[in-house]
Amino acid sequence: MQSKKSKVSSKLWAALAAAGIIAGAGTMAYQFSYAETAPQVEMNHKIVPLFNNPPAAPATNVAVNAPNFASIVKAYGPAVVHINVKGETKETVQQQIPKQFQNDPFFRFFQQFNNGQQQEVPTEGLGSGFIISSDGLILTNAHVVKGASSVRVTLTDHRTYKAKVLGYDTKTDIAVIKIPATNLPTVRLGNPSNLEPGDWVLAIGSPYGFYNTVTAGIVSAKSRSLPDDSMVPFIQTDVAVNPGNSGGPLFNTKGEVVGINSQIFTQTGAFEGLSFAIPINVAERVAKQIIEHGKVQHARLGIAVQTVTQNLATSFGLQTPRGALVAQVEKDSPASKAGLQPGDIILSVNGQPVNDSADLPMMIGLSEPGSKVTLGVWHDHKQQTITAVLGNFSDNVTLASASPGAKGDHGGLGLVVRPLNANEEQQAGVSHGLLVEGVSGPAEQAGIQPGDILIAVDGKSVSSIDQVRGILKSAGKSVALLIQRGSNRIFVPVQVG
Incomplete structure (x- = not known):
């Protein structure tokens, strides 16, 4: 069997020979040019263009001005807070065998009944947050305050308050806490939809407990889906974010908060160039429900979906691989009642295109339970429209997620x-x-x-x-x-x- 390397080499050799770069297709003389016209090549005494591309557009100089980060920090840094949490967690405690009894069989026999006992062990944690109302409402991450028995907030002027957790939502990792204070500085909220990859962004937080640390970078990508957080279309950045930054704000160049720093991708536990922020419009929607109702409701469709690959698209008669392929429909679910079937491909929700299966849980989960959605569906090699009434995610169901004997x-x-x-x-x-x-x-x-x-x-x-x-x-x-x-x-x- 021919090795991959030899196959590649032979293909490359054939391609080069066909292009006349290797002897056998006529002699060649190279001519390099820095002009806008294509370089010329002499082949068998005929002058032909080396490349058939049209002339390139004149180069333009794009001025990139760095934003005034100092003015943003000065104006809105005082609205960023440091959060300390204390709690207790159950751990299995193994009692140590005294050295003099380690070889005593009777001691070991009775010791086995004392091992594996659960004990409450004190824990501490830290995070960041930012003030959204002058009377003490603060946004942070759910994972910062979940399970905490005590939450304390420290402002930039070193004032410290005991905070009350109004509520949190683990599906979006958003929490709202409140401190008993007034006339507090607040941030301005922006629109993350206006962000583009390459835009400058700024983070303020308390990495490893270092209060009000400022880091900056650019937007790397938008609408990222992470395995454990399918409802959130994360903003990916290269801003340095470390443990303790969680819950802190992500600012745009106008000084507006466009996201909440939430996660990093790391193999070491520290920053490695990949950080993820929750879009502030998602956080606003969740925070409003927490403030008004003390809990958050998410909508569900009741289907399991998978990515449409090129082969699957071809099988279902779809020209390009897009949408979310319905793999399973729950019995008596909103999807079942609307007529969705396994094999259907959802192409849009309320006119918004579903480019990938990861888009659908976000679109459905962040909708209101009981609301109607119009689904563009590819069914039996043709497109049709289906209307579904969304259910409540808390109903313990999935979100969107021959003759006998013959052979x-x-x-x-x-x-x-x-x-x-x-x-x-x-x-x-x-x-x-x-x-x-x-x-x-x-x-x-x-x-x-x-x-x-x-x-x-x-x-x-x-x-x-x-x-x-x-x-x-x-x-x-x-x-x-x-x-x-x-x-x-x-x-x-x-x-x-």
């Missing part, structure tokens, strides 16, 4: 399947499907395993081998198989052999 060998897919018997259907919690008993070729490469259950092919439910054969006859180069493994379902694109 069939689908050589084109590399699958050996058979219909489920009644007992297997009951155990799997399904009403139809085919049990995968063997895999090879395309199916094996796609990750399908024996024991998986084939629920649907290209969005069409299957319960017999003849149904699968019929669908494959009219299928393209790729098909989307809805596979259930355990209690989870996912669409798997498989190339048809």
